[in-house]
Amino acid sequence: MERLSTGVPDIDSMIAGGIPRGFLVACTGEPGTGKTIFSIHFIWEGLRVGDVCIFVTTEESRDSIIAQASQFGFDFKKALEDGKLIVIDALMGLEDRWALRSLDIEELVNKVIEAKKALGYGRARLVVDSLSAFWLDKPAMARKYSYFVKKVLAKWDFTIVVTSQYAITTSDAFGFGVEHIADGIIRFRRFVRNGVLRRYVLIEKMRQTPHSLLMHxxxxxxxxxxIVLGPVRERKEDVTLPKQVSDRIVAAQKKKEKELLPNIENKRSKSQGNSHVQKSSKT
Ligand SMILES: Nc1ncnc2c1ncn2[C@@H]1O[C@H](COP(=O)(O)OP(=O)(O)OP(=O)(O)O)[C@@H](O)[C@H]1O
Ligand SMILES: [Mg+2]
Incomplete structure (x- = not known):
């Protein structure tokens, strides 16, 4: 099976080498957990190996995506100029050729096909960051829209990464959106531990793939x-209790010990006395 590297080697090894060609993978998670940055890696890897690349942004402007990529040494600007990459901006209401005038799912799919035709033949990568923006005001349409995107674009040799924010409305009232349609789910998470923000990734689903089950x-x-730091199970600081809690337990133990100590000391000296007596009686 042909697999496409995600551009993050440690995530590739969690999914048997990469995302199977033609898959639609959903990256889900809370704000600031790394979905956009992961998507940028996926596109940069595509540019590196000569894939046709399209990035649709609804959360940030085209310039913001270019600036974020350049912080990691990924020259999206040059790729745009060289006609290897198209960034479709659905946020700024731009009037240029590669902008969406509204968050309309049909307009999105048509624009992506137009971009693919402009970039030329060959294996292609598409990011839609985020796809959930297209059903913000109509969450009941999440599944239908996801299916539409997958079905239409399947004919165009795309391997697709879409991001999806967790909205209570989409998961509670209307069932999941893109998750059942997607061939894979990469779940990004965040927790605050000892006052420090920590981020994690978990492969929740990857069809036809013996994937890692460990949160990293x-x-x-x-x-x-x-950067992947390692599986959580092997990292002591992730499995130990938060410091305030463990401090409280230690303090409570010390207090208890103090209360018991006189008794223990008494018993010890008594038994020591006894053994001395026993010893001396033997000799
Ligand atoms: N140059 C950088 N150096 C270090 N950390 C950075 C840098 N640029 C971004 N970050 C971190 O990455 C976070 C943004 O991650 P990202 O944009 O991928 O989140 P996201 O999951 O897409 O969130 P959202 O759902 O809000 O779009 C920032 O909040 C910051 O913590
Ligand atoms: Mg983002």
Whole structure:
């Protein structure tokens, strides 16, 4: 099976080498957990190996995506100029050829096909960041829209990464949106531990793939991008109790010991006395 590297080697090894060609993978998670940065890696890897690349942005402007990529040494600007990459801006209401005038799912799909035709033949990568923006005001349409995107674009040799924010409305009232349609789910998470923000990634689903079941801690490093620190199970600080809690337990133990100590000391000296007596009686 042909697999496409995600551009993050440690995430590739969690999914048997990469995303199977033609898959639609959903990256879900809370704000600031790394979905956009992961998507940028996926596109940069595509540019590196000569894939046709399209990035649709609804959350940030085209310039913001270019600036974020350049912080990790990924020259999206040059790729745009060289006609290897198209960034479709659905946020700024731009009037240029590669902008969406509204968050309309048909307009999106048509624009992506137009971009693919402009970039030429060959294996292609598409990011839609975020796809959930297209059903913000109509969450009941999440599944239908996801299916539409997958079905239409399947004919165009795309391997697709879409991001999806967790909205209570989409998961509670209307069932999941893109999750059942997607061939894979990469779940990004965040927790505050000892007052420090920590980010994690978990492969929740990857069809036809013996994938890792372990949550891995990740971080974002300036100049480099997304880095996997290691599986949580092996990292002591992730499984131990928060410091305030463990401090309280230690304090309570000490208090208890103090209360018991006189008794223990008494018993010890008594038994020591006894053994001395026994010993002396033997000799
Ligand atoms: N140059 C950098 N150096 C270090 N950390 C960075 C750098 N750029 C971004 N980050 C970190 O990455 C975070 C943004 O991650 P990202 O944009 O991928 O989140 P996201 O999951 O897409 O969130 P949202 O759902 O809000 O779009 C920032 O909040 C910051 O913590
Ligand atoms: Mg984002």
């Amino acid at each position: 801690e990740i971080t974002v490093v300036d100049g480099k991008g997304l």
